[in-house]
Amino acid sequence: MRRELLAPREGWQQQMESLGFRYHSIDGVYWDESRCYCFGSEQVDRLESASAELHQRALDAARHVIEKERYREFGIPPDLVPSIERSFAAFEGGDGAGFSLFGRLDLSYDGAGAPKLLEYNADTPTACLEASVAQWHWLQAVRPRADQFNSIHEKLIDAWTRLKSGATSERVHFAAVSEEDSPEDWGNLEYLRDTAIQAGWSTVAVPIDQIGHAGIDFVDQDAQPIECLFKLYPWEWMAREEFGVHLPVSHVQFIEPPWKMLLSNKALLVILWELFPDHPNLLPAYYDPAPLGARYARKPKLAREGANVTLVDGARIERSDGPYDADDCVFQALAPLPRFGDDHVSVGSWIVNGEPAGIGLREDESAITRNTSRFVPHYFT
Amino acid sequence: MLKRHRSQRIVLVLIGAAALPACMPVTQRVVHDRYASREDCSADWGRPDVCDRDDDSRPLAGNFGGPRIIYRGPSYPEGGREGAQYEARRQALQLGALDMAPLRVGTHAIEQSVPSRGGFGSSAHFFGRLG
Secondary structure, three states, X not given: OEEEEOOOOOOHHHHHHHOOOOOOOOOOOOEXXXXXXXXXXXXXXXXXXXXXXXXXXXXXXXXXXHHHOOHHHHXXXXXXXXXXXXXXXXXXXXXXXXXXXXXXXXXXXXXXXXOEEEEEEOOOOOOHHHHHHHHHHHHHHHOOOOEOOEOHHHHHHHHHHHHHHOOOOOEEEEEEOOOOOOHHHHHHHHHHHHHHHHOOOEXXXXXXXXXXXXXXXXXXXXXXXXXXEEEOOOHHHHHHOHHHHHHHHOOOEEEOOHHHHHOOOOHHHXXXXXXXXXXXXXXXXXXXXXXXXXXXXXXXXXXXXXXXXXXXXXXXXXXOOOOOOOOOEEXXXXXXXXXXXXXXXXXXXXXXXXXXXXXXEEEEOOOOOOOOOEEEOEEXX | OOOOOEOOOOOOOOOOOOOOOOOXXXXXXXXXXXXXXXXHHHHHHOOHXXXXXXXXXXXXXXXXXXXXXXXXXXXXXXXXXXXXXXXHHHHHHHOOXXXXXXXXXXXXXXXXXXXXXXXXXXXXXXHXXXX
């Protein structure tokens, strides 16, 4: 694993925009092709197998939480528990009602040791368009003879196709914060919608605040009933908002399904370590920092984009700000991100339809990967 | 032979240079039908699963002091009853679950409402971007 510095392509901005990647320079530099990462094929194999393993162990953890009814540790509202249990039972039984499209495992990996799980963005992962489409086009232009750990696009289409084969509905609604308020979320949403269309679905995009409720269930901006809703909007946000009271009795099939609330919560890290201590891809994690001594990461259970994370390494403390400071936390052993020059790099490993599908790399001068961290393409030989 | 990891071809049909702007919100009235019984509702829509007990158990219009339990059919855009009914029946037929009971005249009353909106989305203003 090495970093290479490159001259960015002339006109790369227009090329990215032609792919729907219009937020390439959000926060200054976001897409950064002034560098790339090169892996060896054995390193990619290791990332792939670790990702498959971690996803399976996460499913084991979800099963355990449901069997032992440990919902309180996750802060799950009691009235959503039946939805979690129903949807997970459907998932386990191969019923489309439990269908999960994707997730992203965030890993610390330096190319030598075992990849370590930092967290699982299992409910609303973003940077999918970048990982799937933008870096693939970069590869075609810059390293056409090399390979890339990235078959996200075809796996997404396969997943939608599989869902369609047993579906009673022909239409999926896609909801996220509007393009005006979040170009990144909307760009990801439109890309995922594109893959659903290619699988034969009829689709409708709806800004999340335009979803209506009409007596029995949810309707879209044209008052059409919503039967199947892909929502790029966190479950815990929906649950606490005004329409949250309708969720437990809703007939809508949600993607991601309710059971993904168990995987996207950092309490998962504690459960995983409890069930699989000394697993090579896991880090010790607890609800209390004491067992970790003076070296640990403090993470709010429901924080996103590295917000409100504190890294404690003896007397050295690094902290990120954010709106989650009042939330319950978990404490995880440190697994410092590898450094290349002045930058730290993390690996986001995509799981699509239960299988490893590719990676996207984020770089930052901070040891904490944030929403401002740059997306850097990769290839392998 | 080495296993291939990258996509062979990526085609986008929706987004890109010709991407359409986000859907513009349209305020349209939505209506639903109210029934004295689930059977009446099911006969009308061809399937019982789209019929639910109404939380609001006001009696049917013109039936003062009538039944206390009311059922409501699915919501549909105002003026789109025929299309919505056709679609519900077509799906029921596909599923092998079409209710063939004969329609009974005068079993339902149409009630209009505008769906309430804005019940999702407020957290994004506080918490910001996703992961």
